[in-house]
Amino acid sequence: MAFCLKDLLEFDDIVIQCHDNPDADALASGFALKWYLDKYHKKSRFIYGGRAPISKSNLVLMKDNLGIPVEYVTELKPPQLLVTVDCQYGESNVKHFDAENIATIDHHQISATLPAMSALRSNYGSCSTIIYELLQMEDIDINSNVDIATALYYGLMTDTGGFEEISHPSDRDLRDYAKPRMTDIVLFKNSNLSKAELVIAGDALKHAYYDEKLLYAIVESKPCDPNILGIISDMTLEVDSIDACLVYSVMPFGVKISVRSCVREIKASELAAFLAAGFGGGGGHLIKAGGLLKKDLLEKAGISYDNASIRSFLDDRLQDYFENSEIIYANNHNEDISTFNRYTKKELSLGYLRATELAEPGTKIMIRTFEGDIDTTIEDDIFIVIGIDGEVYPIKKEKFEENYRLSDAKYEYPGEYAPSVINHVSGERVKILPYAKSCLSKGGCGIYAKKLDHRVKVFTKWDPEKYYLGTEGDYLVIRTDDLSDMYVIANDVFQKTYIKEQ
Numbered sequence: 001m002a003f004c005l006k007d008l009l010e011f012d013d014i015v016i017q018c019h020d021n022p023d024a025d026a027l028a029s030g031f032a033l034k035w036y037l038d039k040y041h042k043k044s045r046f047i048y049g050g051r052a053p054i055s056k057s058n059l060v061l062m063k064d065n066l067g068i069p070v071e072y073v074t075e076l077k078p079p080q081l082l083v084t085v086d087c088q089y090g091e092s093n094v095k096h097f098d099a100e101n102i103a104t105i106d107h108h109q110i111s112a113t114l115p116a117m118s119a120l121r122s123n124y125g126s127c128s129t130i131i132y133e134l135l136q137m138e139d140i141d142i143n144s145n146v147d148i149a150t151a152l153y154y155g156l157m158t159d160t161g162g163f164e165e166i167s168h169p170s171d172r173d174l175r176d177y178a179k180p181r182m183t184d185i186v187l188f189k190n191s192n193l194s195k196a197e198l199v200i201a202g203d204a205l206k207h208a209y210y211d212e213k214l215l216y217a218i219v220e221s222k223p224c225d226p227n228i229l230g231i232i233s234d235m236t237l238e239v240d241s242i243d244a245c246l247v248y249s250v251m252p253f254g255v256k257i258s259v260r261s262c263v264r265e266i267k268a269s270e271l272a273a274f275l276a277a278g279f280g281g282g283g284g285h286l287i288k289a290g291g292l293l294k295k296d297l298l299e300k301a302g303i304s305y306d307n308a309s310i311r312s313f314l315d316d317r318l319q320d321y322f323e324n325s326e327i328i329y330a331n332n333h334n335e336d337i338s339t340f341n342r343y344t345k346k347e348l349s350l351g352y353l354r355a356t357e358l359a360e361p362g363t364k365i366m367i368r369t370f371e372g373d374i375d376t377t378i379e380d381d382i383f384i385v386i387g388i389d390g391e392v393y394p395i396k397k398e399k400f401e402e403n404y405r406l407s408d409a410k411y412e413y414p415g416e417y418a419p420s421v422i423n424h425v426s427g428e429r430v431k432i433l434p435y436a437k438s439c440l441s442k443g444g445c446g447i448y449a450k451k452l453d454h455r456v457k458v459f460t461k462w463d464p465e466k467y468y469l470g471t472e473g474d475y476l477v478i479r480t481d482d483l484s485d486m487y488v489i490a491n492d493v494f495q496k497t498y499i500k501e502q
């Protein structure tokens, strides 16, 4: 059974703990969780340990204005249950307290074994988003308490660089759903930086390293608020001879990174994910992205946690990224297909529904999926197809009938984020899975494909703005009936979708 908040109600003596040096996301998460426990008259406390109580002005304001009952403690009588939020028990930035039982709610990469009671969603932008979803599962509306809505919104905002680095649809759901007190948000936002931090930004920029050949910059900043990193990277990217930059800071708990790119050959989100792969997580958008490499995971991999080692590690990763990526512009590219094999598409079981089941024809809607938001208009002849990985796309009736046939089998959704549709007129949100039925894709379409042994970015003839990334193990694919139609298919999707021709 998946973890839900009700599980916590089994206990009577509960302590919620967030990481040392709490940030807004940690404060918001603990605050909302305590609010939930209070509703059920459970005795609970919200605490944190570490070197010192919070002093950053935006956090002090947040605590005071929203009435967050958080306590700085140095000792704790072992509670019956300790719930860690925005962190995991036993991590180096989480002060150790004994407890009879442990639960964890966190959005970072797993650093050790998780307790049985845990909600860990590593690809979420904030822990606030997880708490929002867990509350929603219990039918509790965060907007019924404006202090809670404000805290969760601000928690997500600060953990995703002012929403610029959001990538998960659940994060977009919280951003769009929450109704915060905007005067507070504006106030917190403008109390974010101290004069000392502005000096840190200046110092960091003074010592920027520029790679004149590969046109990137790397900047180390002293430990500071992650927002400062975003400000430094925004400024660095504006330099005329810079295409991309990495700004980082070695914090007590991990290396915070901020990545920017202004060329189509580098997606900031992908570069951030690449730099953090195996050590934490990174993501965001084409131009702006961020991430975290956790101290515990770096040390586990034998990288010593001092500034010089971190720098040379990041330097190597960047060099690797820039030197070992092949770029293909499908429009004027001649691939030697003699090294490719021929494959045929298998018949696949998918889901579909008619768009008119969701709203009246003519209604403008937004389909929210794992890959992003798609705007479209409901029409009589529009079908919505749900692919093998849960990806969702609209398709014309004609195309649907040509490429798919209906099936009587019960539809089962394969993805993790249940796609929904937002009606732009009424603002209403409709889950689409209850309407989904089964269909089969007709097989037969032939391709040439080759397994990749290096990183490749393909600009297809359809979209010259954005590339498709293939890494080792993925497949480079060319249509047999159009050799200029090249793209990349991820290894797992390829195995599920294609079969080698005899």
Ligand SMILES: [Mn+2]
Residues within 6 Å of the ligand: 025, 026, 086, 107, 125, 126, 127, 159
């Ligand atoms: Mn967080």
